Every structure is written in structure tokens, then in C-alpha cells.
Amino acid sequence: MSSAATPPLSVTARVPAKINLELMVGPLRADGYHHLATVFQAVGLHDDVSVEPAQDWGITVNGPYADLVPADGTNLAMRAARLLARTAGVDVPVHITIDKDIPVAAGMAGGSADAAGALLACDALWGLSSPRATLEDLAAELGSDVPFALLGGTAMGSGRGDRLAPVLGRGRYTWVFALGDQGLSTPEVYAECDRLRSGQRVPEPAPSAAMMTALRSGDAVSLGRALSNDLQPAALSLQPHLEEVLRTGLDNGALGGLVSGSGPTVAFLVSDTERSLDLAVALTASGVAPGVKRAVGPVRGAHLITAASGPRGSFVSTGNTGPSGPRSS
Numbered sequence: 164m165s166s167a168a169t170p171p172l173s174v175t176a177r178v179p180a181k182i183n184l185e186l187m188v189g190p191l192r193a194d195g196y197h198h199l200a201t202v203f204q205a206v207g208l209h210d211d212v213s214v215e216p217a218q219d220w221g222i223t224v225n226g227p228y229a230d231l232v233p234a235d236g237t238n239l240a241m242r243a244a245r246l247l248a249r250t251a252g253v254d255v256p257v258h259i260t261i262d263k264d265i266p267v268a269a270g271m272a273g274g275s276a277d278a279a280g281a282l283l284a285c286d287a288l289w290g291l292s293s294p295r296a297t298l299e300d301l302a303a304e305l306g307s308d309v310p311f312a313l314l315g316g317t318a319m320g321s322g323r324g325d326r327l328a329p330v331l332g333r334g335r336y337t338w339v340f341a342l343g344d345q346g347l348s349t350p351e352v353y354a355e356c357d358r359l360r361s362g363q364r365v366p367e368p369a370p371s372a373a374m375m376t377a378l379r380s381g382d383a384v385s386l387g388r389a390l391s392n393d394l395q396p397a398a399l400s401l402q403p404h405l406e407e408v409l410r411t412g413l414d415n416g417a418l419g420g421l422v423s424g425s426g427p428t429v430a431f432l433v434s435d436t437e438r439s440l441d442l443a444v445a446l447t448a449s450g451v452a453p454g455v456k457r458a459v460g461p462v463r464g465a466h467l468i469t470a471a472s473g474p475r476g477s478f479v480s481t482g483n484t485g486p487s488g489p490r491s492s
């Protein structure tokens with residue numbers, strides 16, 4: 164039998180974190196969600212999601228954030244694997260291993276990324292070759308941010324954030340992330356946003372011309388000015404010290420800064436790698452954030468990096484590490 168015909172023993176997908184360069188939040192809908200007009204960008208912080216056939220469904224989470232992630236059936240990666248199995252009529256349990264580098268409950272969609280990785284890896288492990296549209300539909304069922312984790316790059320999101328259109332922008336951007344010391348719950352941040360805006364007329368959200376112009380030009384200074392997030396006042400209301408984090412970044416060379424998604428991570432745009440090191444040092448020295456990470460964006464969405472196949476478990480590379488290069492630490 165040729166190695167191409169041998170089913171893989173395990174498959175690994177690499178998945179990126181996201182930030183929202185712009186996040187416009189419309190009125191609360193009857194289904195509990197909000198209409199969004201958002202611009203996502205995938206950034207070079209990654210989780211690796213590996214799946215292998217097992218007697219029973221199971222999950223292991225490795226890395227510095229492992230204690231913060233449920234290692235049971237409520238994990239979004241596990242729900243993704245089971246949803247695909249159900250949809251495709253597969254009866255082969257898998258053990259999922261997540262090597263986590265994306266901060267948890269941070270507004271960077273790490274859980275959504277793991278779900279996208281599990282869909283892609285299980286699809287390959289089970290030899291399904293599902294049409295892209297099927298994976299996208301399942302992704303949207305799992306969560307508003309999961310379809311973008313599959314797509315990556317830079318994209319406009321509408322609906323509840325799950326309807327995507329790639330943005331053909333220019334430029335590679337250098338980001339510095341000030342991590343929070345306590346996570347924020349996405350539903351709580353949206354609820355706080357509604358509370359702060361109660362009594363106000365909230366317009367239907369629409370992307371700004373300034374953001375689109377900045378992305379088309381690839382000019383980091385314009386992009387820094389155009390960054391905006393309607394959830395930021397809510398995140399600041401729930402964690403007022405984030406004001407100081409924002410001020411510290413803007414006082415130390417950032418071209419712009421904003422709370423990432425529902426927070427509490429604060430993302431700062433800088434002009435180059437040297438500035439990113441300077442800002443990381445300044446944020447660390449000021450003591451305003453318990454951790455700092457750096458990454459570039461945009462990077463590609465979920466993709467397979469390895470499939471260990473054949474009786475002796477030979478490794479077959481099915482992709483590279485993407486434009487982000489090696490994993491950050």
C-alpha cells in the first residue's frame with residue numbers, strides 16, 4: 164500500500180488568534196446577539212490542535228494557560244469534533260491535544276481558533292475532504308468567531324460576525340499585546356455595552372471609510388488612527404485599569420491602541436520590530452500588564468501542519484508555519 168493511501172495516525176492543525184481592527188456593535192437582536200460590522204485580522208499567536216483516533220472522546224490541554232481551559236466535553240474544540248462526526252456520520256472517537264499559546268478569555272478568540280483547528284484536523288483524519296462551505300457552516304454554528312479562524316488574513320465580518328468577506332489590503336503590521344490579569348466574559352461585556360447605551364438610539368453598524376482607506380494604502384499611521392472598538396467603553400467600565408494600559412502604550416510610541424474584541428487584551432500597533440521591542444519593555448517595566456506578547460498580522464487561517472501516517476508513524480509535512488514563522492513563546 165502506498166503511504167498516500169495509509170490513513171494518518173494523527174493530524175495537527177495550526178490556528179491563529181484574531182484582533183478586531185474595527186468593531187461596530189449594532190442594537191441587541193431578539194436572538195440575544197448584536198449585528199456587527201467588524202474588520203478581523205489574524206495575528207501570529209497560534210494554538211496547535213492535534214487529533215488521533217482513541218477508544219473514547221478525550222482532550223488534553225498543554226501550555227501556560229492549560230489550567231484556565233475546560234478539558235471536557237464543554238471545550239469548543241471537542242464540540243467541534245463531535246459536531247463534524249455527527250454531521251458526517253463518523254463513529255471514530257478522537258483524543259484532542261491542544262498546545263495553547265493564545266491567551267484565554269482575552270478577546271483574541273482562542274477557543275474559536277481551537278474549534279476551527281479541530282474541524283480541519285478531524286476532517287483530514289477521517290478522510291472526509293468536506294467542501295469548504297460545509298466546514299464554514301459548522302464553524303458558524305459553533306460560534307461567531309469560528310469562521311474567521313478558518314479563513315484568516317484580514318476580513319470584514321457582518322451578521323453576528325460570522326459572514327465574512329476578505330479585505331484585499333496591503334501591508335504587514337506589527338502588534339504588541341498587553342495581556343490582562345483576569346479574563347473578561349464576552350456575554351458580560353456585550354451586556355455592559357447595552358447597559359451603557361440604554362436609552363440611546365444605536366444605529367445599524369457600518370464599516371468606516373477611514374479603515375478601508377488605511378488598509379488599502381497599507382499605511383500603519385492611518386491604520387493606527389482608524390482603530391476603533393464599540394466594546395471598549397464596556398471593557399473599561401468592567402476593568403478601569405485598562406485605561407492606564409492604553410495610556411502607557413500610547414505614551415511609549417504606539418501608533419494606535421485598542422481593547423481587543425471583548426478584552427481585556429490591549430492591542431498596540433507599532434511601526435516596526437524595533438519599536439515593538441521598545442514598547443514591550445516599556446509596558447513590562449511600567450507594571451501595568453502582567454504579560455506582553457508580540458506578533459505580526461495578517462497571517463493565514465487554520466491550516467494543517469503535520470499528519471503522522473503509516474504503521475511506523477512517519478511524518479509528512481502538509482504545510483509550512485505560515486507568514487508568522489515559528490511559534491512565539
Ligand code: C5P
Pocket residue numbers: 195196197198199305306307308322323324349350351353
Ligand atoms: O457566538 P459566540 O458564542 O462566540 O458568542 C458569545 C456571546 O457573545 C453571545 O452569547 C452573545 O452574548 C455575545 N455576542 C453578541 N453579538 C455577537 C457575537 C457575540 O451579543 N455578534
